[in-house]
Amino acid sequence: MTADAVIGRKPPRRRVPLIDGIEKVIGRARYTADLDHADALVGRILRSPVSHGDILTLDVSRARALEGVVAVVTGDDCDHTFGVLPIAMNEYPLARGRVRYRGEPVAAIAAVDAETAERALGLIELKIRELQAYYTSDAARAEDAVLLHDNKPGNVEREVHHQFGDIDLGFAAADLVREETFCCAEVNHAQIEPHASLAEFDPLAGRLTVQTVSQVGYYLHLMLARCLDMEPSQIRVIKPFIGGGFGARVETLNFEIVTALLARAAAGKVLMVLSREETFITHRARPHTDIRLKLGMNKKGRLTACELQVVQRGGAYAGYGIITILYAGSLLHGIYDIPAVKYDGYRIYANLPPCGAMRGHGSVDTRHAFECLVDRMARELELDPFVVRRANLLASPTRTMNDLMINSYGLAECLDRVELASKWKERIGRMPPGKGLGMACSHYVSGAAKPIHFTGEPHAVVNLKLDFDGGVTALTGAADIGQGSSTMLAIAVAETLDISLERVRVISADTAITPKDNGAYSSRITFMVGNAAIDAARKLKALLVATAARKLEARPEDVDCVNETFCVGSGNQSALPFADVVAAALIDEGAISIKGTFTCPPESQGGKHRGGAVGATMGFSYAAQVVEVDVDETTGQVKVEKVWVALDCGHAINPLAVEGQIQGSVWMGMGQALSEETRYLDGLPAHASMLEYRMPTIMDSPPIETHIVETHDPYGPLGAKEASEGALAGFPPALINAVANAIGIDLKELPATPDRVMDALIQRRRQARLAHTLKAAS
Amino acid sequence: MHAPGPESKKRLLRLRLNGRWREDAVLETDLLVDYLREVARLTGTKTGCDGGECGACTVLVDGEAVPSCITLAVRCGGRSVETIESLATQGRLSRLQRAFHEKLGAQCGFCTPGMIMAAEALLRRNPAPAEDEIRAALSGNLCRCTGYVKIIESVQAAMGAAHDR
Numbered sequence: 005m006t007a008d009a010v011i012g013r014k015p016p017r018r019r020v021p022l023i024d025g026i027e028k029v030i031g032r033a034r035y036t037a038d039l040d041h042a043d044a045l046v047g048r049i050l051r052s053p054v055s056h057g058d059i060l061t062l063d064v065s066r067a068r069a070l071e072g073v074v075a076v077v078t079g080d081d082c083d084h085t086f087g088v089l090p091i092a093m094n095e096y097p098l099a100r101g102r103v104r105y106r107g108e109p110v111a112a113i114a115a116v117d118a119e120t121a122e123r124a125l126g127l128i129e130l131k132i133r134e135l136q137a138y139y140t141s142d143a144a145r146a147e148d149a150v151l152l153h154d155n156k157p158g159n160v161e162r163e164v165h166h167q168f169g170d171i172d173l174g175f176a177a178a179d180l181v182r183e184e185t186f187c188c189a190e191v192n193h194a195q196i197e198p199h200a201s202l203a204e205f206d207p208l209a210g211r212l213t214v215q216t217v218s219q220v221g222y223y224l225h226l227m228l229a230r231c232l233d234m235e236p237s238q239i240r241v242i243k244p245f246i247g248g249g250f251g252a253r254v255e256t257l258n259f260e261i262v263t264a265l266l267a268r269a270a271a272g273k274v275l276m277v278l279s280r281e282e283t284f285i286t287h288r289a290r291p292h293t294d295i296r297l298k299l300g301m302n303k304k305g306r307l308t309a310c311e312l313q314v315v316q317r318g319g320a321y322a323g324y325g326i327i328t329i330l331y332a333g334s335l336l337h338g339i340y341d342i343p344a345v346k347y348d349g350y351r352i353y354a355n356l357p358p359c360g361a362m363r364g365h366g367s368v369d370t371r372h373a374f375e376c377l378v379d380r381m382a383r384e385l386e387l388d389p390f391v392v393r394r395a396n397l398l399a400s401p402t403r404t405m406n407d408l409m410i411n412s413y414g415l416a417e418c419l420d421r422v423e424l425a426s427k428w429k430e431r432i433g434r435m436p437p438g439k440g441l442g443m444a445c446s447h448y449v450s451g452a453a454k455p456i457h458f459t460g461e462p463h464a465v466v467n468l469k470l471d472f473d474g475g476v477t478a479l480t481g482a483a484d485i486g487q488g489s490s491t492m493l494a495i496a497v498a499e500t501l502d503i504s505l506e507r508v509r510v511i512s513a514d515t516a517i518t519p520k521d522n523g524a525y526s527s528r529i530t531f532m533v534g535n536a537a538i539d540a541a542r543k544l545k546a547l548l549v550a551t552a553a554r555k556l557e558a559r560p561e562d563v564d565c566v567n568e569t570f571c572v573g574s575g576n577q578s579a580l581p582f583a584d585v586v587a588a589a590l591i592d593e594g595a596i597s598i599k600g601t602f603t604c605p606p607e608s609q610g611g612k613h614r615g616g617a618v619g620a621t622m623g624f625s626y627a628a629q630v631v632e633v634d635v636d637e638t639t640g641q642v643k644v645e646k647v648w649v650a651l652d653c654g655h656a657i658n659p660l661a662v663e664g665q666i667q668g669s670v671w672m673g674m675g676q677a678l679s680e681e682t683r684y685l686d687g688l689p690a691h692a693s694m695l696e697y698r699m700p701t702i703m704d705s706p707p708i709e710t711h712i713v714e715t716h717d718p719y720g721p722l723g724a725k726e727a728s729e730g731a732l733a734g735f736p737p738a739l740i741n742a743v744a745n746a747i748g749i750d751l752k753e754l755p756a757t758p759d760r761v762m763d764a765l766i767q768r769r770r771q772a773r774l775a776h777t778l779k780a781a782s
Numbered sequence: 783m784h785a786p787g788p789e790s791k792k793r794l795l796r797l798r799l800n801g802r803w804r805e806d807a808v809l810e811t812d813l814l815v816d817y818l819r820e821v822a823r824l825t826g827t828k829t830g831c832d833g834g835e836c837g838a839c840t841v842l843v844d845g846e847a848v849p850s851c852i853t854l855a856v857r858c859g860g861r862s863v864e865t866i867e868s869l870a871t872q873g874r875l876s877r878l879q880r881a882f883h884e885k886l887g888a889q890c891g892f893c894t895p896g897m898i899m900a901a902e903a904l905l906r907r908n909p910a911p912a913e914d915e916i917r918a919a920l921s922g923n924l925c926r927c928t929g930y931v932k933i934i935e936s937v938q939a940a941m942g943a944a945h946d947r
Contacts, residue, residue: 021883028891029879031826031866035892038825196830196838196926197892247828247892248926280832486890486927664886664932671929694835694924702920705930 019660023491023510024245024484033245036200036217037277044202045074045114047266047276048121049259050128051285052103052110055137055355055687056150059101063129064111070127072120075269078111082265086227088255088456092161092322094153095358097231097261103132104152104320105355106687107285109258114266114274137355137687141294141317144354152320152353161318161351162326164615166333168405169344174309178300182381183311188369188736188754189681190292190317192284192691193362194699197247199278199286201260203267212268215242216260219253219483220523223457225515227256228264243513249485250672251361254525255323257286284682284692288323288360291316293332293369301381305392309344312336314370318351319358325351327456327618328359331366334610334619336374337404339415339447339626340396345405355687361525363672364448364732366618372754375444375737380750388432389443389741390423393628401718407611408620409453412725414652414715415445418628421650421711426630432745438637439645440746443630446734449621450654450726451528453604462601463528464536465519468497468544470596474586476501476508476544481521482533483513487728488661489529495657496534496721500541501548502565503582519599527726530657531623532602534721540600547596551589552580623717625730626652629670631738635746640761642743644674644704650711651731655723659712665728666710673735674706675699679755797858800824800868814850814858815839818865826866826895830924837923840896841865847903849922866895869902877940878902887936889927897923901937910941 027033064076079100087093099110111128115121138144144152144159152159175181201216212234218224221241229236246253263276278286294315300308314332318325333347364371382392393415398404400413422443423429432441455463467479478497484490490510498505511518521533545565552570553560556578563572568582589596610620629649635642649670656662679698683690691697716723736754744750749764792807799822806821818824818841827850830838834852841850842864869876878898881887888894897920904911904919911919916937925933 021886022888025883025886025888025891026875026879028888028894029866029875029882029898030870031824031895033891034825035828037829038819194926195890195892196836196924197828197890198830245892246890247830248890250926277829280830280835486892488889660886664889664928667929667931668889668927671931672926674929694831699924699926701924702917702930702933708929708931 017656017659020491020495020505020658021660022488023494035197035245035247036202036215039202039215039244041202041273041275044273044275045116045270046118046121047263047274048113048125049109049262049282050111050125050130052099052106052108052132054103054132054134055106057103057132057134059099059103059110059130060133061129061131062111066127067113067124070120070124072116073113073124074116074272075114075266076111077262077265077269081269082231082261084231086231086256086261087322088324089326092326095258095321097258097265105357107357107689108320109262112262112266114270139354139356139684139687141315141352141354144352152355156353159353161322161353162329164329164333164347164349166347166406166613171309171311171344171346174344175300177302178308179303180381180385181298181300182377183296183298184377186295186297186373186376186752188293188295188372190290190359191362191676191680192287192289192682192697193250193252194697195248195250195252198280198283199257199259201263201276202273203263204273205267205271207271211238211240212264213240213242214260214264215244217246217253218243218260219249219485219525221483221513221515222481222520223523224256224260228261231261232264232268240514240516243483246483246485249524250363251365251525252288254361254523255288257288259286280694281692284689284697285357287319287357290362290368291318291328291359295369295373297373297377299377299381301385303385305382305385305387305395307340307342307396310336310342311346312370313348315350315352316359317354317356319354319356321358323358323360325359328361328366330615330618332370334406334408335367336370337406338408338410338619338624339445341398342396356684363669364729365526367448368676368733368736371446371733372736375734376740379442379737379741379744390419390428393419393445406619407616409608409622411623411719412654412715412717413626414713415626415628417713418626418650418652421713422628422630422648425709425711426632426648428630435745438635438746440633440635440742440744441630442633442738442740442742442745443628444734444737444741445626445628446730446732447624447626448726448730449526449619450531450623450625450720451621452526453620453622454609454617455522457522462603464521464532464602466493466533466536466540466600467519468540468598468600470544470586472590474507474583476503478508478510478537479518480510480512480533481515481518482529483524485524487524487665488658489524489533491661492530492534492657493537496537497541499722500538501545503568527729530724530726531720534657534724535602536600538600538721539602540598543600544596544598547598548585548589551592552585555580555585555588622719623654623725625726627731627734629731629734629738631735631742633739633742633746635743635761637747637765640758640765642678642739642756642761644678644706644739646706647708649708649731650713651727652713652715652725653727654717654720654725655714656712657722657724662712662727663710666731667708669729669732670708670735671700671705673732674739677736677739677755679757681755793856795855795859797860798862800864808855810854810856812855814841814853814855817855818850824865824867828892828895830892837900838893838896840899840923842899842903845903845906847900866899869898877943878905878937881936881940881943885932885936885939887928887933893923893925897925897933901940905941
């Protein structure tokens with residue numbers, strides 16, 4: 005279905021399995037908990053039993069005295085906060101003075117075995133004076149609410165007010181104006197690997213080595229230095245295999261610092277493996293979001309104005325909050341041409357685990373509301389949903405009103421592909437009872453053009469080493485977390501040099517060895533690290549070509565490397581094998597080390613308005629999808645029959661991996677749309693297991709037909725853009741639109757669980773009966 | 783280090799692990815997954831949940847797929863236990879391993895050992911399962927990366943395929 009959907013070059017592009025795939029299928033891949041920990045102590049965390057309160061007593065003396073306990077740490081052992089933005093680091097690894105959510109770490113133990121560590125937890129005396137706790141945005145914003153953080157009145161972490169274009173003029177020009185509210189439940193990454201960290205402190209050398217699940221090793225490195233008051237050069241952070249991330253491990257997590265604190269206190273090695281419940285409590289995912297959206301549209305489906313209000317329940321600490329609430333507004337732009345846009349965003353503190361970044365960061369709930377309302381208005385105007393989307397396309401290259409660069413734009417082709425593949429025109433309006441089709445579009449950034457931790461350095465650095473063995477080793481800080489970024493890097497290097505893939509080795513994410521990288525977030529690796537890798541490979545190729553030219557007594561510009569052979573012109577007369585050229589080059593150079601970099605230019609880094617950098621990228625991916633559903637009106641069960649999705653990823657460096665990413669992101673959107681939500685009872689997570697947090701199983705998962713659209717982005721590596729996030733946000737609205745098509749009900753809430761669908765059906769029946777009764781009475 | 787208490791009640795477990803008989807002292811309360819990972823040092827078998835929910839720990843006991851995180855090690859006395867480490871022999875991937883690798887049935891790879899072992903049990907008892915039989919056999923194994931599309935394709939590719947030569 006998909007390989008032939010790619011318009012390939014000649015010869016056809018290879019579908020490359022992951023370069024670390026064999027280790028995964030034979031069980032040899034070592035994740036953090038698999039690392040050698042025979043001599044490690046076992047770490048355990050004592051967590052707050054209440055949602056909000058002041059710590060009156062924290063007495064660890066009995067725990068410390070227990071035989072087999074080697075170290076105990078509390079908030080007294082670390083008076084530095086950590087977080088994401090320098091202006092918003094308000095979280096301690098272990099609570100100091102006050103706890104703000106149920107499950108917040110309060111103390112930690114390192115002991116000789118798990119049993120002892122757990123017994124020691126029970127010996128800690130903790131007394132807390134409870135404060136009023138808030139579990140909804142409204143409650144936290146109430147006038148008399150206790151503040152979670154003294155410097156944040158109203159418990160508002162951040163307000164955003166952006167306006168572009170003349171909003172009044174826009175609505176005045178509309179033939180139809182509609183305003184609706186939407187509510188999207190909080191969801192979680194639920195990566196299958198529970199959180200884990202292995203920290204070793206060498207008291208003789210004064211050095212700390214941490215192997216952990218981080219997607220952004222260098223940032224953890226900096227936070228460890230900050231929180232442990234250590235010289236950064238004495239720290240090393242190594243990424244083992246990682247069992248999924250999806251944003252869960254983008255920010256430094258409390259348990260990672262706690263494990264390091266324990267290792268130092270114990271002067272040894274500590275393994276901390278969190279339970280699934282603790283992994284859920286650590287959270288950092290997509291917040292519960294309330295949305296009010298108003299759109300203006302003319303009779304032809306052209307949008308005239310958009311007014312959006314978003315309230316995100318951010319949890320107890322800042323984390324990524326400011327970025328998330330900015331994304332929710334800025335990514336209204338960049339997909340359609342809307343003449344006027346007003347955005348008001350509110351990020352609220354509440355007594356729940358902190359939210360953070362999750363696949364489609366900030367854009368998903370906004371996109372959901374937008375695509376649902378557009379569809380409903382199209383229906384009122386008797387316009388086809390595809391027609392309405394086509395009426396609002398952008399023309400690239402362009403700059404949006406909020407100063408985002410659009411350099412390539414394949415949404416029109418995505419629409420064509422899924423409309424055709426799903427046989428939309430033949431089937432829409434002719435579906436049997438209970439069955440429906442829905443569609444929606446979405447987009448996402450290929451990395452933040454202004455990094456979150458801005459230093460002015462290049463956005464990515466890749467080192468290549470070529471040595472006596474003829475192997476090319478790529479050193480990158482970029483974390484392969486299963487998305488296949490190391491494979492992408494190997495392909496980019498091999499293609500640029502025109503050498504076999506087997507000759508390339510990738511060493512990733514070890515802060516002692518690999519150059520700093522901003523990490524695996526905002527789908528930046530392919531675009532930024534890919535470009536840096538190609539830059540390095542081109543420089544290496546130039547060096548080898550120069551050597552070959554000398555040997556061949558030709559001009560360098562006449563020499564090329566084709567399939568590991570350096571030749572002049574067509575190569576019929578004189579040619580040199582790769583190994584000979586490497587040997588000759590080493591005589592001049594010794595072992596060759598070459599650096600490639602990539603930098604997003606200032607003009608790509610967003611607008612000058614406050615928060616204008618968030619959403620800025622060198623390349624947006626675009627997606628359109630059609631979802632077919634079957635709704636059982638007796639149970640409220642929504643079943644997804646099939647999905648057709650097209651993604652403009654610029655160029656599929658590895659079509660196999662691109663398909664995998666599209667399918668995975670669409671499916672994750674399906675989970676949010678159908679069944680996934682976190683729920684808390686007085687702050688106690690009611691979802692914190694794989695049974696209660698209902699992600700779709702293989703039984704609920706439909707065929708997902710993928711189509712790759714290639715717009716050959718002018719700045720992307722080999723023309724590529726991101727492929728891992730862009731298709732996610734389109735699924736929830738496409739599903740809700742399909743449900744509307746099937747049973748005529750417009751759901752306001754995500755997920756579309758059977759109880760919500762039944763409530764809506766019952767309400768409709770009641771209203772129908774009432775109308776009937778009123779009519780009969782009159 | 784503190785000394786183990788006098789109450790330590792380990793018994794001898796004798797089982798065939800990946801084709802070889804071995805004996806180890808275990809507690810009656812030790813779970814099979816912990817025995818495999820901590821005693822036998824076979825870390826291919828993963829723990830993804832707090833008990834019996836995700837399937838990452840799936841191994842074969844006498845050829846049947848079981849979650850090793852809710853199986854007591856002592857229950858495997860005298861029985862044959864197979865883990866992901868047993869499938870590749872003499873440098874050859876099994877048909878399922880090759881298919882999961884080539885078809886991208888594994889992304890992050892954390893659910894993969896359990897997924898492959900569950901599929902292995904299926905193909906042994908049913909060499910040519912229909913798609914709904916594949917789905918039913920893998921319904922206790924959660925994956926967060928693939929959306930399952932390429933997992934189903936991987937199992938189908940492995941069906942009937944001979945071991946890699």
